Amino acid sequence: MELNLMTQKEILRIENLKTYFDTWAGIVKAVDGVSLDVREGETLGLVGESGSGKSVTALSILGIVPRPGKIMDGRIIYKGQNLVEKTENELQKIRGKEIGYIFQDPATSLNPVFSVADQLTEVIRRHQTVTKKEALEKAIELFRLVDIPDPEIKIWNFPHQLSGGMKQRMAVARALSCQPSLLLADEPTTNLDVTIQAQILQLMKNLKNSLGMSMILITHDMGVVAGVADRITVLYAGRVCETADTKTIFYSPRHPYTKALLTAVPSLVLKKEKLEVIPGSIPNLIEPPSGCRFHPRCEYAQTKCAKKIPPLVEIEPGHYVACIRASEIEIKSPLGAEANE
């Protein structure tokens, strides 16, 4: 299975993406040289603290970075086409049809003045030539797909009549309405309570498998990616720290930041007395720290860390780390060895 993943075709490759925000305070380098790839049929977890550039990366893929944000450099290659070079009109045909997006807050990502049926058929009719009636049938079918009971009745509801979990199901249905090849899920479960969270994640996992999509799952919750992602890319302050398959990230991380993230996960198994935190906070992205951006908070930092920007190096097949001391230091996973699975 893992070997299979290695050889699978890429559906999306981001190379050296730079998305900056030109604000009155200065240029915010929200995404500063991110490279990652998503293969066909896999789920890539995009993990990092708030402000690490996860969402901006995803918005950049669709070309909907809010003003004053702008993609300054880099390539986003989706199925062999560079999305950065596409015009707005061309992108509009890709959005929703080829690449779906699920937003964090289902309460605000639905238009309050239209019924759910209106909002679903709108997307279907935007990208497919079908009659109103056919679109409605498709919408009801989608509702059934995302496990909403009584779809024929519920579809006429307005967003305020649906519960949070139901709304997120509706948002999933909307994102899937045109069978996209790639689904971007931007913290899709953050605003839901834990039981609903599990249901939605399971639903997305099942749908991904049955529809044969690829998915980028953005989250700051290590527990969420552990259950869903095949591979994980860890971002910090707009740069990639480490990319590897999920098992490797959890059991043999090589970047100090990945380790720090894992240490901060509350765990019942490890019976920690108090919650570990990463000292300090995410740096100012207008004038980020020189060299490795994590060095001011890193327990392994040396003076050379502040001098050179660490390149993303493949230290094992499929395991990329951006730390110049990666080969010098030995990092033990806080979760213990891999043996216990």
Add this chain to the structure above:
Amino acid sequence: MKRKKSTKSDLSNQNERKRSKGVSQWNIAWRRFKKNKAALAGALVIGFVFFLAAFDSLIAPYPPNALPAFYQGETRVSPSLKYLFGTDYVGHDVFSQVVYGARSALYVGFGAAAIAMSLAILVGLVSGFYGGLVDNILMRITEIFLVIPFLLILLVFLQVINAVAPSGVGGLSMVAIMIGLFSWASNARIIRGEVLRVKESEFIEASKSLGASKRRIIFRHIFPNVLHTIIVLTTLMIANAILVEAAVSFLGFGDPNAITWGQQLQKANEAVKEAWWEGVFPGLFITLLVLGFSLLGNGLRDALDPRLRE
């Protein structure tokens, strides 16, 4: 016993069906509006004036501008059964003239509001949605319109038009157009503010992520979400336009050929002491109609505000 049970389940079934239809914002607003007695009273007053305007020639005992009292030496007599609101010094029946004035008031009110709101919506939507330089330019123009003394410039324009063109060109329409052209600015600012608020909503971003075009976002996602503000502003704009028209007519700058309440006020002006009925009745109708629109507007604001939910 058995029967009772079945009716009960029938009822709940019916409720189920009703609920399943989906409760739109309009349903909610209407439910709330119905409870507001003041707003209903306002709507009633407006309805009454509409009724007068629609059937004016049937309701008024005399034709427009007729002088029934003139030949009988009954000028400036106080209200009686024959002349419900009395007569003025020329010999008009005040009641008939008030009835004919209803149409003018509504015409100017709705006409001016239509023009002003079209401009305000256009400027507000474009300015709020596009932002940047477009916003900057449009907002500076708006500010120019906000700072000019509205009534004065209006009078000057009407006077110039009257001087240039043969008297009564456009008539009441010209008054309505002028009021409309000079009173959109503050509404444009309010609509722009609403657009800015809605524009930042996640559902706008969501529709972008689904491939919606700019036009679609403006008209399908932003416009319906600021519509409640627009409805309220329109109602209040109508009230305002009626007041302004009355003021313009009162000052003698209105259309001399039209029958308006403002003009009746002006004619009554010189005889307040001897013939109170000449001024009180048209004045009362202006007040009632404007109050009606204000009550309606306030009621609509309470009913349509999505933040107030029972």
